[in-house]
Amino acid sequence: MLKHTISELKEALICLEAGQVTLPYPFQPHPPEGEFRGKPVLNSRKCMSCGACANACPARLISIQDNGSIRTLSFNLRRCTFCGLCRDACPQEAITLSSQFELSTVTPEDLSIHAEFGLVNCRECGKVIGTQRQVALVKDKLQTCEPGFDDTGYVDLCNSCKRRAFIHNPALLMEVKA
Amino acid sequence: MKPLEWCFKKSIWVYHVNAGSCNGCDIEILDALTPYYDVERFGIRLVHTPRHADALLVTGPVTRQVRERLVRLYESTPDPKLVIAVGACATGGGIWHNTYATLGGLENVLPVNIYIPGCPPRPEAILYGVAQALGLVPGVVAKQEFAESLSAEV
Numbered sequence: 001m002l003k004h005t006i007s008e009l010k011e012a013l014i015c016l017e018a019g020q021v022t023l024p025y026p027f028q029p030h031p032p033e034g035e036f037r038g039k040p041v042l043n044s045r046k047c048m049s050c051g052a053c054a055n056a057c058p059a060r061l062i063s064i065q066d067n068g069s070i071r072t073l074s075f076n077l078r079r080c081t082f083c084g085l086c087r088d089a090c091p092q093e094a095i096t097l098s099s100q101f102e103l104s105t106v107t108p109e110d111l112s113i114h115a116e117f118g119l120v121n122c123r124e125c126g127k128v129i130g131t132q133r134q135v136a137l138v139k140d141k142l143q144t145c146e147p148g149f150d151d152t153g154y155v156d157l158c159n160s161c162k163r164r165a166f167i168h169n170p171a172l173l174m175e176v177k178a
Numbered sequence: 179m180k181p182l183e184w185c186f187k188k189s190i191w192v193y194h195v196n197a198g199s200c201n202g203c204d205i206e207i208l209d210a211l212t213p214y215y216d217v218e219r220f221g222i223r224l225v226h227t228p229r230h231a232d233a234l235l236v237t238g239p240v241t242r243q244v245r246e247r248l249v250r251l252y253e254s255t256p257d258p259k260l261v262i263a264v265g266a267c268a269t270g271g272g273i274w275h276n277t278y279a280t281l282g283g284l285e286n287v288l289p290v291n292i293y294i295p296g297c298p299p300r301p302e303a304i305l306y307g308v309a310q311a312l313g314l315v316p317g318v319v320a321k322q323e324f325a326e327s328l329s330a331e332v
Contacts, residue, residue, distance in 0.1 A: 022216045025302050026309060032300070044324035059266070059273045078270030078283075081297035104294045104307030105319045108269065108285075111295060115324040132326070 037082040037097040040075065042113050046094035048133035049073050049117040053086035053095060062086065066119060071131055075113035077103075122158035129158055189221020190312065192262075193231035193255065197248055198280060199238030202298040203265035207235060210301040217305060228252075233260035233311070239267035239280040240287050252288050260311050263290045264304060266297040 054062040263284040266272040271282035294307035
């Protein structure tokens with residue numbers, strides 16, 4: 001009997017030593033630590049809609065569709081596994097994984113990202129080349145690189161039209177070689 | 179007071195269903211029951227039969243095999259009931275959204291009251307989701323939209 005009481009007292013002492021272990025979570029926020037990967041966020045200023053993220057996503061939740069003169073980039077985050085491969089694949093570092101984890105929702109449409117970008121068509125044949133931002137980026141890189149190219153008139157041509165333009169105008173070809 | 183609110187004023191008891199999950203979400207649900215997160219202080223506890231349950235906590239992308247059992251579990255849960263989809267698989271099918279063996283998410287089988295995405299969701303996220311289903315906390319997710327032509331005008 002005495003032995004039993006002593007062991008119970010011992011347990012009580014151990015419990016006192018441990019203190020309170022329960023998190024006061026719903027009443028106080030409990031932010032995740034370190035490199036937690038939460039909801040992906042698209043920085044729409046940096047994104048140029050190249051589709052590298054759509055290629056990398058293992059759950060295939062990122063889709064890119066061209067409709068008329070608009071390219072639509074949409075994320076269906078319902079099946080996102082928060083792996084971060086889209087962030088690693090992005091050349092513009094436009095995707096970041098925030099620390100937001102309280103993603104519960106009644107309407108699953110809330111778990112999506114929808115972005116629309118203007119497309120550029122080929123000057124000659126009207127084929128889609130890329131988004132306005134991609135073309136602007138290429139122009140910018142051509143002008144700032146060493147040696148710089150001042151004539152960027154052929155940037156808004158599609159591949160086959162560009163080839164045709166070079167054949168008909170060898171001076172352009174020389175400039176590219178230099 | 180609405181009838182549903184009145185019914186759920188008592189503690190909610192949940193029945194945990196694994197519908198083809200990889201056990202990641204199941205472990206997080208068990209985490210939420212440990213003394214560290216301790217959902218039992220809010221009266222939320224796991225029960226052993228759906229007939230005692232107020233809510234079904236479903237994980238997994240719902241395989242073809244489990245569909246019939248899942249419907250039977252749903253039917254044997256007394257009304258009013260909540261169906262909570264836990265994890266990316268139950269919410270939208272996860273990385274198995276288009277395979278032949280799964281039905282691509284819980285919403286294709288049962289009417290879902292609340293979705294808790296995450297792979298797996300943190301125990302806090304599960305707690306938050308259940309609280310949101312009971313109307314205690316607001317939802318914080320919003321759709322992110324962007325259109326280039328609109329931003330060019332601004």
